[in-house]
Amino acid sequence: MFRSILILAAVLFCRQAVYSQTDQHQHPHAASADTFTLQELREVVVISQRSASDRSGKPLASLDTYLEKSAAVNMIRRGSYAWEPYLNGMASERSVITIDGMRIYAACTDKMDPVTSYVETTNLASATVHNGPSGSTGGATVAGSLDLVRKKGSFGRGGFNSSIFGGFEANNRLKTGGTGVAYSGETFFANADVTYRHADNYRAGGGTEIRNSGFSKLNMSAIAGYKADEHRHLEASLIFDRASDVGYPALPMDVSLAQAYIASLEYIQHHLSPGVSEWKTKLYYNNVRHVMDDSRRPDVPIRMDMPGWSRTWGFYSQLKGSREKHDWKASLSGHHNHSLAEMTMYSDTPGWKDMYMLTWPGVATRYADLYAEDSYSFREKWKATTTAGLAVHNNLIDNITGLGSLRIFYPGLQKNRTRLLKRLSSALTRETERWLLSAAAGYGERAPGISEGYGYYLFNSFDRFDYIGNPEMRNEKTVTYGAVAAYRRSRLSAKLSGSVFQVYDYIIGKPDAGLSAMTIGAAGVKVYEQLRHARIMTGALEVSYQFGKNWLWTSKAGYRNGKGNGVGPLPLMQPFSYQEALSFTHKSFSADASIGGALKQTRFNPAFGESPLPAYAVLNLSASQLLEFGDRSLTLKAGAENLLDQNYTTFADWNRLPRMGRNIFMNVIWKF
Amino acid sequence: MKLFKNIICCLPLLAVVFLASCSKDADPVPDEIDGLKFVASLKNETHMVNLYSASGKLTTGYNEIFFQVRKADSSLVVNNISPEWAPTMKTENMSHSSPASAIAPVPGTSFLFSGFIIFPMAGDWELPITYHIDGTAYTSTGKAAVQAAQKRILESFEGSDGQKYVVTMLDPVKPVIDRNDMTALLYRMKSTNDFEPVSGYTIKIDPRMPAMGHDSPNNTDLTFKDGIYKGVVNLTMKGSWQINLQVANEKGEVIKGEPVTEANPASSIYFEIEL
Ligand SMILES: [Cu+2]
Numbered sequence: 001m002f003r004s005i006l007i008l009a010a011v012l013f014c015r016q017a018v019y020s021q022t023d024q025h026q027h028p029h030a031a032s033a034d035t036f037t038l039q040e041l042r043e044v045v046v047i048s049q050r051s052a053s054d055r056s057g058k059p060l061a062s063l064d065t066y067l068e069k070s071a072a073v074n075m076i077r078r079g080s081y082a083w084e085p086y087l088n089g090m091a092s093e094r095s096v097i098t099i100d101g102m103r104i105y106a107a108c109t110d111k112m113d114p115v116t117s118y119v120e121t122t123n124l125a126s127a128t129v130h131n132g133p134s135g136s137t138g139g140a141t142v143a144g145s146l147d148l149v150r151k152k153g154s155f156g157r158g159g160f161n162s163s164i165f166g167g168f169e170a171n172n173r174l175k176t177g178g179t180g181v182a183y184s185g186e187t188f189f190a191n192a193d194v195t196y197r198h199a200d201n202y203r204a205g206g207g208t209e210i211r212n213s214g215f216s217k218l219n220m221s222a223i224a225g226y227k228a229d230e231h232r233h234l235e236a237s238l239i240f241d242r243a244s245d246v247g248y249p250a251l252p253m254d255v256s257l258a259q260a261y262i263a264s265l266e267y268i269q270h271h272l273s274p275g276v277s278e279w280k281t282k283l284y285y286n287n288v289r290h291v292m293d294d295s296r297r298p299d300v301p302i303r304m305d306m307p308g309w310s311r312t313w314g315f316y317s318q319l320k321g322s323r324e325k326h327d328w329k330a331s332l333s334g335h336h337n338h339s340l341a342e343m344t345m346y347s348d349t350p351g352w353k354d355m356y357m358l359t360w361p362g363v364a365t366r367y368a369d370l371y372a373e374d375s376y377s378f379r380e381k382w383k384a385t386t387t388a389g390l391a392v393h394n395n396l397i398d399n400i401t402g403l404g405s406l407r408i409f410y411p412g413l414q415k416n417r418t419r420l421l422k423r424l425s426s427a428l429t430r431e432t433e434r435w436l437l438s439a440a441a442g443y444g445e446r447a448p449g450i451s452e453g454y455g456y457y458l459f460n461s462f463d464r465f466d467y468i469g470n471p472e473m474r475n476e477k478t479v480t481y482g483a484v485a486a487y488r489r490s491r492l493s494a495k496l497s498g499s500v501f502q503v504y505d506y507i508i509g510k511p512d513a514g515l516s517a518m519t520i521g522a523a524g525v526k527v528y529e530q531l532r533h534a535r536i537m538t539g540a541l542e543v544s545y546q547f548g549k550n551w552l553w554t555s556k557a558g559y560r561n562g563k564g565n566g567v568g569p570l571p572l573m574q575p576f577s578y579q580e581a582l583s584f585t586h587k588s589f590s591a592d593a594s595i596g597g598a599l600k601q602t603r604f605n606p607a608f609g610e611s612p613l614p615a616y617a618v619l620n621l622s623a624s625q626l627l628e629f630g631d632r633s634l635t636l637k638a639g640a641e642n643l644l645d646q647n648y649t650t651f652a653d654w655n656r657l658p659r660m661g662r663n664i665f666m667n668v669i670w671k672f
Numbered sequence: 673m674k675l676f677k678n679i680i681c682c683l684p685l686l687a688v689v690f691l692a693s694c695s696k697d698a699d700p701v702p703d704e705i706d707g708l709k710f711v712a713s714l715k716n717e718t719h720m721v722n723l724y725s726a727s728g729k730l731t732t733g734y735n736e737i738f739f740q741v742r743k744a745d746s747s748l749v750v751n752n753i754s755p756e757w758a759p760t761m762k763t764e765n766m767s768h769s770s771p772a773s774a775i776a777p778v779p780g781t782s783f784l785f786s787g788f789i790i791f792p793m794a795g796d797w798e799l800p801i802t803y804h805i806d807g808t809a810y811t812s813t814g815k816a817a818v819q820a821a822q823k824r825i826l827e828s829f830e831g832s833d834g835q836k837y838v839v840t841m842l843d844p845v846k847p848v849i850d851r852n853d854m855t856a857l858l859y860r861m862k863s864t865n866d867f868e869p870v871s872g873y874t875i876k877i878d879p880r881m882p883a884m885g886h887d888s889p890n891n892t893d894l895t896f897k898d899g900i901y902k903g904v905v906n907l908t909m910k911g912s913w914q915i916n917l918q919v920a921n922e923k924g925e926v927i928k929g930e931p932v933t934e935a936n937p938a939s940s941i942y943f944e945i946e947l
Contacts, residue, residue: 347912
């Protein structure tokens, strides 16, 4: 695990990893390394159920809660489940999210099923974030890329390792339970796990029940590896994830089923030649089905069903090597996706037929990508990293009804569109005993997402507009600059980072007064258009200080600011927010108190449904104990989140949905 | 048992023989009415006129009608007999007529005629057809039942100019989610028995989905070209649509129909389309 992080870390300054599993009982901020590791360049949040030493948060928390701790990621929340990751303040279309390098396209037109919703923390090792176009093996991107790295065993040690875990949270009666088994042998390893979660409605601060906020989720995952000889092995992997009866209180509809099968087969070869250390080739397939319905909503103007389907197959083949002072990587990848979504509205007037349309008109995306990366170390303390990628992107509308729908808006529309997407980045890093300084610049392009390009009357419940895609848009382009300064002395560590995204042809919906809304009660229709220019700035500061032997204080702050030509502030931007934590550790006991909050949000955009937000602060307490019995162990963690039962809502809450009130939780993990 | 089996085996053979013998006795050129269905017969002492249409039915609105004239010996009359028709419907104290085209021989046939009639209302219509054979005028007559169209595809109205009009939609026959070519015919009533086609007007359209209240964008109003009003109607989804109409004269003055507003959910004249 640790080694793989270091390999990945050799890439660029602007990367962050969020771990969901560590066997090290060491808090990263408490690490007593004398020199910097490139880990300092990342934001690290230990989140594992395997670890008792996590001082903030719950080991059995959802992936969403883990990702939210990364300075690069905001999680846009529409309910208790399946939050949408915003990288660097930008919506999920602007980033590439992969699971072990596999591309997956969500099947929901309303962003209810981001890729991150189809995995569980139980089967993840870490999440790696690249900011901007730098280092994205996954494909063309503007905001960055997020790869969810799965947990897997290794060959050799032999034997079984198992765990059983369970959790309960009082606020929404969330019950989490599951088990994991790992086997490791000389030529064979296997991991398998099952996690089930069930939650009822939650209560906001003050006790108000938030209706339609419960969910159920079952996740099963397995990986097996077979070693053919010393340098070659095969890995097969399968994930099945099924969420049902998921409530989205911030939206007008819920989800009766969100289901994904994610399968892959990978061939890995090490030490091909003195200069080539690794060759990986993977084939993968995934199938996502998403069914929205409103049967649990008592009064809706019209009943509707909105199912969606997405299928992807793809491959990548990646070489890694080093030569003198160069570390390099090259990757060829490709995928084929087909996405389709439809909407049926049930007429309650006799004689008027039920209504039907395609909200995603049957769009195939064919994508091929060539990527290369070189990292050159010179004069001991310096490193220069260059990455470049070139992709061919093609969209084909293959459904005749879908094509007809869009031709109403774009009479000359061709069903085929091919684009070239380029990306390039370079970074310079200087690393000394106490300081790590890095500066980077990058250029990236992306194609419009399926909703942006081809969406058909997709209702946005925040600004209350129907959105129409625009298949005639140009590529969106970004020029990105970033810098990091990190400092470490025996007890003190600090990291300041910032980045600027200059985005050209920025894709955003703008009202078209000539069009009338399809959705009953909608304010109008917005059509995706391109702003000549938009700018997004982000900044983050992290400081930690160790007092004596047992105490650690950590402080984090972050801020984002976005502005678009002619539209003013960009929506869903993080105001100045902070997290102060004090933890106490003694042997295998730890206790933690933290305050998280944000200042008043004064930059907001009413055109996107936003309103000003007051400042808030929330207090959390927790304690954990690890009990060891030979090679077995029991981890206990209990705590209270939002102890003072504040009623609050943040910039990331869709439709200003209030967050959870006081929540007492208990997590238990038994490893044997 | 064995005998029974033999009969079964022979049945298809028998059928073939039977069919072959039938076709020998039939008209020498029966394929002229291939694909058409019988609607009704008109008669006089010497002739019988068989009416056909694509569906075998007549409905309110536009109907393309085919016919052949047959003598008593059942031989067909060659289509050079300049027929004319005068569809009428008699109610207790009124007599209505309907807009109709001239009748023409169907190109490439020897016996078949075609034309269209726009029936403004359902019921039993008299359909006298007058034709001339060797200088003698004959009239065959009879009744044909006209059914109400399932959807509203015809409007009769009195314009603000005091004239009576009939407007009917022809296309789209098979509407799809897409841009659909839309065609219509507009007639003015000159007298109770005489309609004349109106050219140069504009038929403005505003498609609405009444269950939801929305319209569709980028439609093209119908203008007159080559004897018919042509435009484009965009249907953004499946369901029941109302195509609200406003009829404007050559000067652009609206003589019938109102714009759809919040207070006025539909025009007083509209067509219905369902898909
Ligand atoms: Cu959905």
